[in-house]
Structure formats: C-alpha cells, structure tokens
Amino acid sequence: MSNVIYAVTPTAKIENTGWVTAPTYPIFMPYKSAYGSYTPYSGKLPRLMSIAMTTLVLTHDSAYDPSTRTLFLSGSWQRLARQIKLLNGGQSRDKLADLLDAYENQPFPTTDGDIIVAESTGTAQTLGQRWVRFTPEYERLMTGFPKKPVPMEDMPHNTVELDLWMLAILYCPENQPLQIPTRDLSAVLPETGERKSHATLYKQSAKNLNDGQTRWAFTYEDADGLTITPADCPADAEPVILHATH
DSSP, X not given: OOOOOOOOOOOOOOTTEEEXXXXXXXXXXXXXXXXXXXXXXXXXXXXXXXXXXXXXXXXXXXXXXXXXTEEESSTHHHHHHHHTTSOOSXXXXXXXXXXXXXXHHSOEEETTEXXXXXXXXXXOSSGGGOEEEEOHHHHHHHHSSOEEEEEGGGOOSSHHHHHHHHHHHHHOOSSSOEEEOHHHHHHHSOXXXXXXXXXXXXHHHHHHHHHHOSSEEEEXXXXXXXXXXXXXXXXXXXXXXXXXXX
C-alpha cells in the first residue's frame, strides 16, 4: 500500500475530551461473540479502542507518527486507555492483543464498508512495545469525516448504554431532538443477547444515562422508539428522524 502522508490540521487537545468519527465507531458490532465462536470484534473493547485511536490521531499526540501512520501503544495511549477503562486488568490486555492481531487479518466493520485497520501491529508480548500502523483506508475514516467531541467524564460503562450515548454524540443536532423509530433502532444496534426484551433494556438504559449525565435526555417508548433531546433544546423543536441505512 502507498505511504499516504497525514495532512490534516491537528484538533486542539481539550482536557477530558476525546474525538470520534461516525465510520470508525462500530455501533453495529456484536455485543457478544456467538456461542462457541469467539471473535475480537465484539463487546466494549473495540468500541473504546476506536475512540482512543481516533483521539490520539486527530490531536497529533506524541504517541502518533503521521509520517508512517503509526500509533505507538505506550505513554499517552496507555494513560488514555486507563482513563476510559480500556485497560482493566490482565484479561483486557489479552483481549486487546487478540484485537490487534485481528486488525491485521480480519476486515473491520465500518459504516463505509469492511476494511483492514492495520498494516502491522508488532509481535512483542508486552503491550507497550506494540503499535498500530494504520492502512490508508482506515486513516481516511479517522481524518476525512466530521469529528465529534466525546466528553469522557460522562462515558458509560455498559456497552448498550455506550452505544445509545454515541448515537447522541454522532447524530443528535444541537437544538433539535433526535428520534430513532423502534424498527430502525433494532436495525442500527446489534442483538443484545439479553433475556429481557429490547424495550425493557432500552428503557433501563435511558434511565441510567439520564442519571449519569445532563447533556442529553434519553427516553424510549414502544410507539416512538428512542428520543434524544439536547439539554438546551427549545420545547417546540421538531425532531430529526434517523433511519437505518443498512
């Protein structure tokens, strides 16, 4: 692959703020691996990793070398990974090693199609001695699309809640509610694997999100689906409807 030189103006670093683009956040990735068939492309880890990688690339952090499209997994990356609880004990390190290997060998699902994330990730057993050398295609997804700020102090720990929160970050207008009809929400999000109904899960997730932050109000009703309302939204603002496209 050709060596594409990074030529995007750096995004200012803001304390406790990450960055994400819609194509890089894998919102429709499975919450769990299928029974008897483990895949690194499932759960919360790849979701958080996408935020960490995009944040460090867009801010031209010292952990990222734009001339080679290489993010080194030491220093700034490890501090950010601990902050967002991407690293949380030995098991998460083992799963992250599996994820790095998958970046080289398995197409990664994005809203822009399935692509290979990395040309190489190193082979060292120590995580801090590994890296992610991005393919030009994946770098384009991080740098060539509108970037959205991620208020990391409000980041949910539950994976379903994280996805609902990211829908607000990525798609909710500043002064209008965002409404996702029930059928479209089921198409956008993966199967939960929970015994409780989707309606019960989404209602509980909305309540938890409302308890944990104040930027948006989340409600779920069977008839209307999920509604996300910005804190300063006018009471008479018409909602924007988000429909699934895949």
